[in-house]
Amino acid sequence: MSGTHAPIDTAVRADLVCPEPAARPDLWPAGTYRREDGVLVVGGLALTELAESTPTFVWDTADFAARARRWAEAMNEAFDGRAHVHYAAKAFLCARAVHLANDAGLGIDTASAGELECALRAGATPELVGLHGNNKLDAEIDRAITAGIGRIIVDSLDEIDVLEERARACGLSDVPVMVRVTSGVHAGGHEFIATAHEDQKFGLSLSGAAAQAARRVEASDVLRLIGLHSHIGSQIFAIEGFAEAASRLLELVADLAEEGITIDELDLGGGLGIAYTGADPCPPHPREVAAALRASLEESAAMRGIALPRVSIEPGRSIAGPSQIMLYTIGTIKDQPVDEGQVRTYVSIDGGMSDNIRPALYGAAYTATLANRASAAPLRRCRVVGRHCESGDIVIHDVCLPADIRRGDLLAVPAVGAYGHAMASNYNMLTRPGVIAVADGEAETVIARETVDDVLRRDRDLVASADKTAGTPERMSG
Numbered sequence: 175m176s177g178t179h180a181p182i183d184t185a186v187r188a189d190l191v192c193p194e195p196a197a198r199p200d201l202w203p204a205g206t207y208r209r210e211d212g213v214l215v216v217g218g219l220a221l222t223e224l225a226e227s228t229p230t231f232v233w234d235t236a237d238f239a240a241r242a243r244r245w246a247e248a249m250n251e252a253f254d255g256r257a258h259v260h261y262a263a264k265a266f267l268c269a270r271a272v273h274l275a276n277d278a279g280l281g282i283d284t285a286s287a288g289e290l291e292c293a294l295r296a297g298a299t300p301e302l303v304g305l306h307g308n309n310k311l312d313a314e315i316d317r318a319i320t321a322g323i324g325r326i327i328v329d330s331l332d333e334i335d336v337l338e339e340r341a342r343a344c345g346l347s348d349v350p351v352m353v354r355v356t357s358g359v360h361a362g363g364h365e366f367i368a369t370a371h372e373d374q375k376f377g378l379s380l381s382g383a384a385a386q387a388a389r390r391v392e393a394s395d396v397l398r399l400i401g402l403h404s405h406i407g408s409q410i411f412a413i414e415g416f417a418e419a420a421s422r423l424l425e426l427v428a429d430l431a432e433e434g435i436t437i438d439e440l441d442l443g444g445g446l447g448i449a450y451t452g453a454d455p456c457p458p459h460p461r462e463v464a465a466a467l468r469a470s471l472e473e474s475a476a477m478r479g480i481a482l483p484r485v486s487i488e489p490g491r492s493i494a495g496p497s498q499i500m501l502y503t504i505g506t507i508k509d510q511p512v513d514e515g516q517v518r519t520y521v522s523i524d525g526g527m528s529d530n531i532r533p534a535l536y537g538a539a540y541t542a543t544l545a546n547r548a549s550a551a552p553l554r555r556c557r558v559v560g561r562h563c564e565s566g567d568i569v570i571h572d573v574c575l576p577a578d579i580r581r582g583d584l585l586a587v588p589a590v591g592a593y594g595h596a597m598a599s600n601y602n603m604l605t606r607p608g609v610i611a612v613a614d615g616e617a618e619t620v621i622a623r624e625t626v627d628d629v630l631r632r633d634r635d636l637v638a639s640a641d642k643t644a645g646t647p648e649r650m651s652g
């Protein structure tokens with residue numbers, strides 16, 4: 175990095191420095207450390223071993239499994255073995271994730287035909303699978319109910335009619351249904367990921383529609399009411415929001431009980447936050463969350479004179495998030511003038527908003543550190559950008575990196591395991607990165623990185639013209 179201008183805001187702020195794994199282990203897969211030669215090691219594997227594979231998600235599967243187990247143990251301990259945990263597949267899904275969740279005793283929460291199909295084909299126990307969605311398609315419903323999944327979470331009154339119709343068409347008479355209730359608790363980070371305030375698309379309002387839905391499902395001859403569901407949002411650190419939502423749901427449980435309708439289960443959704451940078455607090459341990467939920471639910475139930483229903487939850491981010499890091503290779507580095515006499519250092523990496531849309535979509539903050547070496551150079555405030563044709567293609571707005579970073583260095587971004595790969599796109603026809611599992615020092619590709627041919631194969635005209643010239647579709651197969 176060179177230039178005659180002073181860098182913008184030369185003061186290196188501690189909160190913009192990426193915490194080393196030893197200082198903030200919660201940001202990294204467990205056991206991540208920096209070797210004596212400065213190389214970062216994840217899952218026992220030196221990240222320099224993956225230098226040829228960047229950009230890539232690096233997934234510590236043992237870390238994912240341990241986080242899943244921690245939720246299962248915490249909930250079962252707090253709720254005397256009567257709780258259940260469903261992994262929210264939208265955070266990150268592949269067959270391996272299903273196996274790991276399953277081995278830890280978790281069910282799978284899905285939200286589309288694709289997620290459902292992946293869970294079922296990977297061998298998830300159907301009774302432990304749930305299906306969400308504010309506009310479920312007939313084909314999705316048919317697949318879900320004929321596979322015998324354990325819960326369809328209805329999201330509107332209309333959908334109850336559709337579910338009844340589909341159940342009859344499929345010859346089924348005992349379809350398990352939960353009613354998604356909008357509790358009115360507004361929690362979570364960005365507005366786009368808060369889901370339980372009134373004026374948004376999800377759920378049925380506590381102020382009327384939820385009770386109506388419960389009555390209709392209860393009265394149905396083909397549906398079976400198994401519980402109420404609430405999801406208040408995502409990236410939440412304060413346990414009070416979950417407790418408040420649960421307490422409001424219990425009020426509805428008590429009202430319904432007076433009408434003779436029994437609610438056996440409350441699903442409190444997902445939402446526990448994780449730390450993305452050194453400025454974020456450490457999230458509470460699942461044990462702490464589970465114990466607080468138990469205490470508050472017990473108090474609310476006692477106050478209303480009702481028995482405590484079974485409790486389930488659907489964590490996604492808190493299981494998948496810290497289990498993956500993103501590994502990029504640094505390319506162009508340049509200083510851009512921003513103000514009189516000042517410059518900002520732009521560090522370009524070989525990925526961008528197509529593998530991490532969260533900064534552009536939610537203003538999410540990330541941090542990064544050199545993965546291939548340590549440096550004693552002074553720190554400099556940088557902006558990490560991708561290689562898309564878009565000035566908003568910013569992966570990290572502000573991070574302090576050693577002033578001697580150079581083309582070819584590896585950059586590790588922690589906590590990308592949730593809503594990273596899952597929200598990746600092909601913008602600018604970039605190929606989506608793969609996911610490399612690391613465990614015991616070994617690397618294994620679990621999701622192959624896309625090739626340009628993978629992307630172009632969907633264009634039927636290109637396939638047809640390749641067929642004509644080569645006489646074989648293999649030409650396009652990458």
Ligand SMILES: Cc1ncc(COP(=O)(O)O)c(C=O)c1O
Binds near residue numbers: 306
């Ligand atoms: C219904 C439902 N359950 C679970 C989750 C998972 O949330 P998180 O990844 O924040 O734990 C979500 C996403 O926010 C959701 O919409």
Ligand SMILES: N[C@@H](CCCC[NH3+])C(=O)O
Binds near residue numbers: 369408
């Ligand atoms: N996609 C969001 C959270 C998921 C919201 C799902 N209800 C994120 O990246 O933070």
